[in-house]
Amino acid sequence: MTTVRTFLSVAAAKQWELHQMDVNNAFLHGDLEEEVYMQLPPGFRNNENRNSVCLLKKSLYGLKQAPRCWFAKLKGALTQYGFKESHSDYSMFHLRRGTSEIYILVYVDDIIIGGNDTSGIAQFKQYLGECFHIKDLGSLKYFLGIEVARNNDGIFLCQRKYTLDIISEVGYLGSQPAAFPIEQQHKLALSDGPLLKEPERYRRLVGRLVYLLATRPDLTYVIHVLSQFMHSPRADHWNCALRVVRYLKGTPGQGVLLSSECDLKLYGWCDSDWGGCPLTRRSVSGWFVTLGSSPISWKTKKQKVAARSSAEAEYRCMALTVKELEWLRHLMADFGVSQREPTDLHCDNEAALYIAANPVFHERTKGIEIDCHNVWDAIQAGDIRTQKVHTKEQLADVFTKALGCREFENMVAKLGIWNPHAQLEGGVSEIFGDLDYIGIYL
Incomplete structure (x- = not known):
């Protein structure tokens, strides 16, 4: 995906036919x-x-x-x-x-x-x-369950029909929408509630939610959490999955906008929640990559080993993001778009930035595996350039932990996520008035 x-992002920027x-x-x-x-x-x-x-x-x-x-x-x-x-x-x-x-x-x-x-x-x-x-x-309109709409602003991707099918299957079409998908101080990993009598329903619902990640980066963290309990789901896990459905009830047509005004440069953000898993104390890594202002890659992943410090956890996350950025640079070259300048990688941990600039930086590097030093190699090759970013401006923060309502809404607004149905005036017909397939959204 x-x-x-x-x-599609390159096609929108170069005005290609699809x-x-x-x-x-x-x-x-x-x-x-x-x-x-x-x-x-x-x-x-x-x-x-x-x-x-x-x-x-x-x-x-x-x-x-x-x-x-x-x-x-x-x-x-x-x-x-x-x-x-x-x-x-x-x-x-x-x-x-x-x-x-x-x-x-x-x-x-x-x-x-x-x-x-x-x-x-x-x-x-x-x-x-x-x-x-x-x-x-004919023209690209519906691909792999993803609805595609295009106008002068760019290409909009959403899964509104698929989302409504999920809400209808659960029976929540008349439910009260939730403002954000997961509670900030959740204890799902430590839940000792009763086991579900029908775990198949939970597995089916979470399995269907996974495919929504194709156009919904705002659901990445919560689905990462819910997917860890597929073997033995409990009542608390089921209730959290239903909360996600209620969140979808309020934003069924939300998706990503691939802007036509794009500089065709890659930008990356990486963040880590040190010891975020209360069971294994392994850290949770998250990355977010955009092409100009268009979101193209995002992921939440639990690290394979426990980190001894926050700097080590952040540096491991940086190594994963560098690997993704290097692959995207090669992919962009196949589209005829060369990344001549180093790709900016934003991180909010100063210790990890110091280690990236100098991998022999004091004793904290002893616990970091050798393969993580590909960050240093990429910097020396001129492919990656690290940038310090304030924690409040760290776009990957939403992929590593549960945020409060206000923080979640502020962060989602910066991810390139767009909801054409939430316009106060004009509505969809005004925004996409020149599209001949507006019926997709109605």
């Missing part, structure tokens, strides 16, 4: 390389030998080889046309001929096509139609 958001195509019966196009036999289909009779089997010449749905065979078939067709595969994300292909640029992003049988060459895209779509049974869905 990070690649999808990056692709089209979508869907392959009919994708797995049936694959060619098998191994010998695979199957039993006779039901209803097929062979009077000569009842023990006969079929030798497959093409892949079928249900075979373990089917996805690989289909992707190999598609990759061969794209390579023959002149596309090159990205080494940062093998599901992305690019074609550059002079000033013409065409990019393709593949997810199984769903394909996004973008670029600056209208005639080139039309010719390529015709070529795909000759190679496969494919459906042209």
